[in-house]
Each structure stands twice: as structure tokens, then as C-alpha cells.
Amino acid sequence: MDVSTNPHARTEDDAFHEECGVFGVWGAQDAAALTALGLHALQHRGQEAAGIVSFSGEGQFHAHKGRGLVGDTFSDAKVMASLKGHAAIGHNRYATTGESALRNVQPLYADFEFGGLAVAHNGNLTNAFALKRALVRRGCLFQSTTDSEVFVHLIAISLYSTVLDRLIDALKQVQGAYSLVTLHDGALIGARDPLGVRPLVLGRLGGPESNAWVMTSETCALDIVGAEFVRDIEPGEVVIADAQGLRSIKPFGRQQGRFCIFEYIYFARPDSVIEGTSVYDTRKRIGAELSRESGVPADVIVPVPDSGVPAAMGYAAEAGIPFELGIIRNHYVGRTFIEPTDQIRHLGVKLKHSANRVMIQGRRVVLVDDSIVRGTTSKKIVEMVRQAGASEVHMRIAAPPTTHPCFYGIDTPDRDKLLAANNSVEEMARFIGADSLAFISLDGLYRALGKPGRDPRAPSFCDACFTGDYAIPLTDVQEDPARVPSLLMANGA
């Protein structure tokens, strides 16, 4: 999130752009190379910038950051050789265009009273603007406009003596979602916010006796470096890897987590396992549930690739209708959703998908996609499938209607651009041009995740994008709603 304190300094940065991946390693040779691999596996969490800070002992930190894909930024042998050390952290992010982009690329690094410290953060703080204003008044000089920088200043001004105590002091002042890794002279530390909204896992390199640890957003990043999955870092947990081994503390006490349900639907990589549940299996179960809830006579089930594929497989198996790749995706185009303007995004959909005519012509087609946000993708895809000769086109969505923006780390447009916030399902069906449209129900989604349904008094997940039930206070938005136009006011959230 952009947290510029100058009200006139709004730029493209003002939108929420915090879809990120983090990776940290302690006690392993070639820590930076491992980190680059880990970030590569997490590329789906942010494709526009990446950075690594490594530590080689005796106060020596080394950093490299760049815009673009991880493979481009970290392919130069000289760059990799300069990132020396047995410990490193890295970050990849959805960055913005414009001059401010590079200074916002993480990890953020600063020299403190106790030495150097680097921070990489996935998530979004909801009181960053308020904190920043107070910090600036105290004389803190911000170097970036990312919300994550408040961690740096809160750690710097903390009156505690150890780095760990200072970090916990900072964590207790922030609100919002964070899964972060920090690196300083003595340790790699991973921390997850008290509700555990964003994922963070712990892995081990080199066998059960070794003291080489990885803390990262998803298990797919453990797999790529050959690390063994140890466990999820728990909501509200702080895990420290240092020369003595591994320690864990829980500064916030115990509470029921609210993991982001949208990670299961769309954001996480299908081969990742989160809180003991396979993302891929979950998506298939969502598809099966969707078929039970709103099946329709059809000849073929076609996924909108790639994110709709597992749900479509589950749907087809449950419905007993053939599954076919009726749409082919061009893999050399980035995700359409993150293109900077509506016009380009519109073009991007065409660049990205094309109809596999022989699988579609003369058939009743059920298209399965993971979600509808603005509706741009669905509209184009339905049009394309009709042009390819489908006799009927039914759209089935593996998520409930997205009616509310996310403030906890998923990039979402303003509420007025969310198709489901302003239209009934029938209106949406008309807008996208489908013969019928159905979304999985919220209870169906919870069932697919192994719950009996959504318990409104104690939901197991953060599902604010579907319910408007924001579990973490939205301090900045409530203080200054104009900063985030047309979002919450209509719902009194």
C-alpha cells in the first residue's frame, strides 16, 4: 500500500499492490542462490520486482534488487557471486510503474543502533498511514512509500534492547496482515500476524540434524530448494533461527486464525500445501461442490486456464461430463489482471487466451473459472467461445461473488469496479453474455475446505472479499475514507 503522507502526492501507487512472496534461509551455503530459486517458485505472487539481501558475517550485508522477473534480475553470475553468505532473505512483489517503484522494492534494509537489518513483508498493514504520520512527526525519514517501511522505523525507535524485543514491540503496534522475514547479524526471524491471514511455512535443509532453516510463503518454494517441510508457522508466532538452533515465541497469546480463503481459490500455487490442505485438491473439491450446487446439462467442461483448471476437473468428474482444454493459454503474457490500465487489460485477455475450436463448435459448454473481479476476463472469454461456435455457454465460478475489496494483501480494485458489488447474478450473466452464471455458495466453499459450512460467529477463514466481514480494523480507511474511494462506506464496515 502506498503510504505517502502528502495528500497531493497520489500516484498509481495509491492502489493496493501487495501481492508478494517472501523467502528466508539461515545456515546454508549459497543462501542467495537458494533464495533466488525460492523467489522463482513464488513468482506467481508478484511478477514485477524482486530483491535479495544476504549476510556473510561480521556485519557484512549484500543486496541486489531489480524490476522484472526473478530470473532476469538474478541471472547474472557476477550479481549472484556478490550476494555472499550463509543467510539471505528475498521478496518478490507486484510493484508499480513510475519512478518510485525501485525504492519500494524489498527487502528493505537499514543500519540501526544494533547493526544492519533487512525486512521482507507479504501482506498489507491497515494502520500504516496513521503510524507513518506519527513517525514522521517524530522525525523519522521515510525512504519509500511502502507500508512495510513502518516496521523499519518502529524497530529503530523501540526502547527495547534486543532485536527480537524491538521487532515484537513493532509487531504489537501494527494492524493488518503480515507474514514477514527479517535478517540481522544474529538471526533469521519469521513472523505471522495474529490471525495468520497470509501464509508462512518453515522448512529444513540438509536433514534432521542440520541447523539450516527456510521460512517462506508457500511449500512450493521449499520443494524447489529441496527443503523438507517442517510445519506452518502459526498465526501470531515468531520463529527465530540462529546459531543456537530454532526457537519459537507467541507474543500475542492464542487465538483462532483467519487464513485468507482466496489463497486457496486463486492466489497460492496449486502444488502448495497450506495448513495441511493441498491447494490443488481444494480447488478440485470446490469444482465438485460447484457442480453439485449448480450443475447444468452440457456436452463439455472447459476451464479458463490456468487458474480454473483444477476446479473444472473437479466439476467435470462430479458431473460425469468430459473435460476438455477448449481454451488455450499463451504463457508468454503476464497475468491480465495486473496490467496497469483497463484498456491494456482488455487487450491482454485476447493476447492470453484463444479458443480451441474443435472442442467447442456445436457444443453446450460449461466454462469454469476461479473468480470474477471486474468481469473483463469472463466477458471476453464468453464472447470468444461463442465465436468459436458453442451452442450454449454457461459460466461457473469457483468462488462466491467478490463483493468487497481486500485490505490485507490481495490486489483488488475499488469497490465500484467489482462487478458483483454492483450487480445481481442475473445482471452479471447478462454483462458477460453467458446463458447462465453461477457462483459457489459460501457454505459450499467452506465444505470444500473440510468445514460443515461457515460459522458466522467464528469463521475459520478471512473471507472479507465475499462477506465484508473485516476481521482486522481498517484504521487508515476509517480515518480517511477519501484515500480509498468508494470502498467501505456503503457497508458501514
Ligand code: AMP
Ligand atoms: P476480471 O477480468 O477482473 O474479472 O478478473 C478475473 C480474473 O483475474 C480471474 O479469472 C482470476 O484468474 C484473476 N484474478 C482474480 N483475482 C486476482 C488478483 N487479485 N490478482 C490477479 N489476478 C486475479
